[in-house]
Amino acid sequence: MKAFQSYKNPSLAVDLVVFGYHENELSVLLLNRNAEPFANTWVLPGAFVQMDETFLQTCSRVLQTKLGMDNVYLEQLYSFDNPDRDPRGRAISVAYYALVNPHKFTVTAGQMANDVVWFPVKKIPALGFDHKEIFKMALQRLQSKILYMPIGFELLDELFTMTELHELYECILDITIDRRNFRRKILDSEYIINTGTKRDGLQNRHPDLYRFNKKLKKNQFQLSVGI
Amino acid sequence: MKAFQSYKNPSLAVDLVVFGYHENELSVLLLNRNAEPFANTWVLPGAFVQMDETFLQTCSRVLQTKLGMDNVYLEQLYSFDNPDRDPRGRAISVAYYALVNPHKFTVTAGQMANDVVWFPVKKIPALGFDHKEIFKMALQRLQSKILYMPIGFELLDELFTMTELHELYECILDITIDRRNFRRKILDSEYIINTGTKRDGLQNRHPDLYRFNKKLKKNQFQLSVGI
DNA sequence: ACAAAAGTGTTTACTGTACACCCATGG
DNA sequence: CCATGGGTGTACAGTAAACACTTTTGT
Secondary structure, three states: OOOOOOOOOOEEEEEEEEEEEOOOOEEEEEEEEOOOOOOOOEEOOEEEOOOOOOHHHHHHHHHHHHHOOOOOEEEEEEEEOOOOOOOOOOEEEEEEEEEEOHHHOOOOOOOOEEEEEEEEHHHOOOEOOOHHHHHHHHHHHHHHHOOOOOOHHHHOOOOEEHHHHHHHHHHHHOOOOOHHHHHHHHHHHOOEEEEEEEOOOOOOOOOEEEEEOOOOOOOOOOOOOOO | OOOOOOOOOOEEEEEEEEEEEEOOEEEEEEEEEOOOOOOOOEEOOEEEOOOOOOHHHHHHHHHHHHHOOOOOEEEEEEEEOOOOOOOOOOEEEEEEEEEEOHHHOOOOOOOOEEEEEEEEHHHOOOEOOOHHHHHHHHHHHHHHHOOOOOOHHHHOOOOEEHHHHHHHHHHHHOOOOOHHHHHHHHHHHOOEEEEEEEOOOOOOOOOEEEEEOOOOOOOOOOOOOOO
16 A cells, blocks of 8 residues: 655644633733744744644643643644635644643743743734634633533642632633532532642631542533523 | 745545434445555545645535535534554544435445445444544534534425424434423524424324524524433 | 631522323324 | 324423521631
């Protein structure tokens, strides 16, 4: 059987929407490009897929070499194929989104970028390529996914309080959720486990600390949202 | 700005999971390959993406030239990147699924295939490449999507009865749904419109004919399933 | 003892679920 | 007039939504 190298193939890249949560704000990592095209423009981090790499390996390479991150939650989002999306020629982008805890990493600009900055999702600047479209789809996906899959904890520390989880949900969904109904729903789902320890050093009553229930079956969770 | 043609890029193909509904059975179109690799093996229809084609254009090309279909519902499913998925070399597959009404088309084998056949989703044979995995994901996607997006009518004639829609849902979800609760739920959602006409020529009471409500806002629809 | 945040419980409204009856048609 | 499938309605149960009170801590 012969290999097929006769065809010309589009370039293939992976682009990443890296979400981080900090101080009651959901943010996305953007790079400021220092090369054409879109020099001095903010874009999503990404890289071309090497012949021997899976998409996830390309993602890891970007996260490690450009952002100093490893071991983060990754999920494929969509593949973007507009023929005009890259002025250099035909290029496909397979978009992934990542959920990271910004406390664990310090981002620094790599060789391709002037700067690497967390931007709150409500203050995203103009982006190069079709990256605004990719970002919007990623945010929508995160908002719908968090309602039926236990992924919120990926953005928090290993131990967290109910209030922290509650505020995370309000922030991501951009709505207010009744504190008491949220608590009941989350606890009924066994999404999280009370560790028995408490966070102290605060001014008021010390809240219980929870951790994610790793034994949770994936579909065991369904949060309904009322405003 | 220079173009980037220095890199070697993976082959890029589109593969299609074409769903059709007929006689209370959900089926998928499969080709029997007549060339290596996987000669005489059933596979999903697909084609390599040309440099000037969007994914959807590639899908249309496959549907038209290989299957004689046009104007069908298409949605991107996922991109498959296992390095070993094609023995000829590195090949990415961007999978789409399609919903068609088999009454409208007659499938005939093209030059690449010995045969083109509708297989009931419960009787899918062994498939070449990673196509079984693609099929399984497509079926899951269809099953979850049909609960909150009005796409079921894509598989039916323009005018249909409530019973036909009801049976379609039972068939796709592989469960039984109470006839009367289904009816109320669907009508409340304004998913469909009663045309005022009836289907006659049947043995019993002539059922009302409905058509899809094209003015329906996309998110206005949510079907809960009980067994 | 006061303020502020955390933990707990109750009532109401709604939506899903189960189920029964009547209606229209062809044979 | 009977069998069969189609159309309509109702009672019950479970879940979501709105809401109030008590507890714990630091100052």
